[in-house]
Amino acid sequence: MGPFGESLLVPDCEAVAVADHQVAHVYVRQPQNIETVAKLLREVPGVAAVTLPGELQMDHPRSGELIVLAEADSWFTYYYWNDDHDAPDFARTVDIHRKPGYDPCELFMTSRLRAAARLLQKKIGMRYKMDVIPLDATLVRGSHGLLASDPDAGPLVIGPGEPPEDMTGFPAYVDSLL
Numbered sequence: 001m002g003p004f005g006e007s008l009l010v011p012d013c014e015a016v017a018v019a020d021h022q023v024a025h026v027y028v029r030q031p032q033n034i035e036t037v038a039k040l041l042r043e044v045p046g047v048a049a050v051t052l053p054g055e056l057q058m059d060h061p062r063s064g065e066l067i068v069l070a071e072a073d074s075w076f077t078y079y080y081w082n083d084d085h086d087a088p089d090f091a092r093t094v095d096i097h098r099k100p101g102y103d104p105c106e107l108f109m110t111s112r113l114r115a116a117a118r119l120l121q122k123k124i125g126m127r128y129k130m131d132v133i134p135l136d137a138t139l140v141r142g143s144h145g146l147l148a149s150d151p152d153a154g155p156l157v158i159g160p161g162e163p164p165e166d167m168t169g170f171p172a173y174v175d176s177l178l
Contacts, residue, residue: 004089004090005081005086005087005088005090005091006080006081006086006087007088008080008100010100013029014028014029014030014037015027015028015033015037016100017064017068017076018064018078018100018101019076019077019078019102020076020101020102020145021070021075021076021102021144021145022070022074022075022143022145022146023067023068023069023070023145023146024067024068024070024076024101025063025067026041026050026065026066026067026068027064027065028064028065028066034065034066037065037066038050038066041066041068045074046070046071046074046075046076047068047070047071047074048069048070048071048072048074049069050066050067050068050069051067051068051069052065052066052067053065053067055067057168069146070145070146072143072146073143075137076101077101077103077104077105077137078099078101078102079135079137080100084135089129089131091103091133091135092110092131092132092133092135093131093132094106094130094133103133104137104140105133105134105135105136105137105140106133107140108134108136109132109133109134110132110134111132114131114132115130115132118130118132157170157173159177160177161176
């Protein structure tokens with residue numbers, strides 16, 4: 001714990017997840033720990049599946065050793081602290097470069113009055129921190145990042161010819177358009 005809140009020391013972690021909506025890449029330092037980490041993740045409420053990247057066509061050198069998918073009504077957060085009083089100073093701001101993952105709470109604001117006060121501080125030349133982002137991930141609703149359970153509710157591809165039946169043929173389809 002430092003003067004600016006709790007810090008995540010990634011080099012000291014045996015496993016770390018990078019969350020993006022309803023998908024997370026989990027990087028595991030020691031290959032012999034992958035199955036143990038997968039077992040622990042499967043027990044977390046809101047986790048629908050823990051897979052290897054190749055099973056989802058995400059096998060890439062930058063991919064995590066595991067891919068975790070959320071249940072349809074759940075989201076992953078990057079929050080690594082146990083108490084909001086320990087949250088790092090950037091957690092309540094829009095700061096995509098310091099947050100280890102996407103923060104859907106940036107879509108919300110704690111209060112317009114607080115934001116107005118921060119803007120007033122800026123206008124009169126005072127130092128300020130635009131700390132108006134809530135730390136309540138339950139505000140986030142809907143589904144984003146998972147395949148739709150109903151194909152008619154999934155992504156729509158508009159273009160000439162017939163699009164591929166599944167995403168494995170999508171790169172070739174796009175190449176044929178170029």
